[in-house]
Amino acid sequence: MKNRNKNNDMKKGFQLIALLAVAMLGSCSGGNDKAATEKVDEKPRVKLAEVTARPVEQIQEYTATVEAEVKNNIAPSSPVRIDRIWVEVGDRVAKGQKLVSMDAANLKQTKFQLDNQKIEFKRIDELYKVGGASKSEWDAAKMALDVKETAYNNLLENTSLLSPINGVVTARNYDNGDMYSGGQPVLVVEQITPVKLLINVSETYFTQVKKGSPVTVKLDVYGDEVFEGTISLVYPTIDAGTRTFPVEIKLANRDQKVRPGMFARATLNFGKKDNVVVPDLAIVKQAGAGDRYVYVYKDGKVSYNKVELGRRMGTEYELLSGVPDNSQVVVAGQAKLANGMEVEVEK
Incomplete structure (x- = not known):
């Protein structure tokens, strides 16, 4: 009987210890919940800067x-063999200076034909003056002479290639003796x-x-x-x-x-134009986009304002839009913020 009472006392002792342990665990758990609640309720801490509008030079x-200023491609009007190129890349040239001599065989032949045409026209002209030739014959001879003179002058321009400007030779695409085929110009001259x-x-x-x-x-x-x-x-x-x-x-x-x-x-x-200027630390870039934002503080809360950037001036940015004059903007602590969130300002 005595042993039974002793066992009952021991059982009650163990139950009391268990109840005390549960109470202590509950007390600790309640404390952690309270600390967690306090942690959740803690406001993000931020630093602010006062910003105002000021005259900013509008530099772009x-x-x-x-x-x-001028670029001229030097080339004849039709395919012909190059006799001699008189200049090299980098040479300064004057207006009217001879740059290239092309093969002159056609020019010589045309000159011979022109001389003969002049003689023929002179003969018809003298006959016309004394009534030995009709007006139509005189007109035909004059036209033939004009055509031949035009052909000769055209060949002359395309045999001796002159610089049309004062400039510098910036490209040479052929050598002496090459056949000009009508692709790239012989030379390029630039003013x-x-x-x-x-x-x-x-x-x-x-x-x-x-x-x-x-x-x-x-x-x-x-x-x-x-x-x-x-x-x-x-x-x-x-x-x-x-x-x-x-x-x-x-x-x-x-x-x-x-x-x-x-x-x-x-x-x-x-x-100059009056625009708000903010520290570069206030600018937040939106992830995955090129948009820029600034957190503006007012009445204990922050708003997430999209801004248009102007000039960067050292450690500051000109804003073309997004932040009112005489505002307070967040310059530190943005990582924990969201639009409309209450914050605590660090002094």
């Missing part, structure tokens, strides 16, 4: 390839004083681009060296597909440092 950069660039400008600036306005130009080959250009031509129509219009820029290029084919960057200044 355009890329282009340098082109010659590089001045040179020109052709850029396509957004229709937004159509009323602001004026002929004669200054343009700054940089060429990759010359690093940060600046060349002064001038708008020489503004095309009068807008391309409906691209919503742009062509603008031609000329560089005087008196020292001929700028050559056709060089890659150029032209900068146009369209004056």
Whole structure:
């Protein structure tokens, strides 16, 4: 009987210990739930920056390839053998300078025929003056002479090929003795004083681009060296597909440092405009898209505003739209944010 009571006391002791353990586990679990709830309720912490509108120079950069002012392909009008090429690539040539001599056999034959035609016309002309030839005979002789003179002058132009401009020889496609077949020109001569660039400008600036306005130009080959250009031509129509219009820029290029084919960057200044400027840390790029956003803080919450970027100025961006003047924007802590979320501002 005594042993039975002892066993009952032990059983009650074990039950009491078990109940205490369950109570302790429940107490710990409740504490974790409370901590988790507190963690969920904790607001994301952010840093803010005050942003305002200020005058910003409306500078736009355009890329282009340098082109010659004039480009001439030097070639005869029909296939003929090349007798001699008098210049090489890189040579500077003057207007009217002989560049190529073609085979002169046809020219000599035509000259002989022309001389005979002149003699024949002189004979008919003298007879006509004394009544020995009719007007129709005189007209026929004169026409034959004119035709032969035209043929001779055409051959003369195509036998001695002259430069039509002051320029530089930029290509030579044949050698002495080759047969010109009508494909590529014998030579290419380009005028590089001045040179020109052709850029396509957004229709937004159509009323602001004026002929004669200054343009700054940089060429990759010359690093940060600046060349002064001038708008020489503004095309009068807008391309409906691209919503742009062509603008031609000329560089005087008196020292001929700028050559056709060089890659150029032209900068146009369209004056100043008041736009909001934000730190570059405020700009958020949407994953998988090219859109940019800024979190704007107001009354304890943030809104996810899509923005249109203008110029980058060091560590700041000009905004063309998306953020009101005198706003507060998030510059740190964006990773945990969502549109309309309440936040805590770090001081």
